[in-house]
Amino acid sequence: MYYTYVLKSQKDYNLYVGWTDDLKARILAHNSGKVIATKPRTPLSLVYYEACLSKEKAIAREKYLKSGFGRKFLKSRI
Numbered sequence: 253m254y255y256t257y258v259l260k261s262q263k264d265y266n267l268y269v270g271w272t273d274d275l276k277a278r279i280l281a282h283n284s285g286k287v288i289a290t291k292p293r294t295p296l297s298l299v300y301y302e303a304c305l306s307k308e309k310a311i312a313r314e315k316y317l318k319s320g321f322g323r324k325f326l327k328s329r330i
Contacts, residue, residue, distance in 0.1 A: 253303050253304070253305070254271060254272070254303070254305070254306065254310035255273070255278075255301050255303055255304070255310060256269070256271045256298065256302045256310050256314045256317065257269070257270055257272065257298060257301040257302075258298070258301065258317065258326060259279070260297055260299045261290070261293035262295045262297060263294065263295070265271040267299070267326065267330075268289065268296065269317045269321075271310040271313070273307070282296050300330055311324070
């Protein structure tokens, strides 16, 4: 399984969208400062995720959630 996920910074309340094949390990990496993009924004909490059957679909979903329509979709869900 592949996952598209959304993290919310408890510091600045902004969202971060990504994808992974190991959700638990990826969240730990984010919160331990190993991901440069989110290091200054820790701690982060998982607020949304979707499971996908293929890597390509997870990446496509990530791109959608980063778009204007995707951000609007997330605001209605979170």
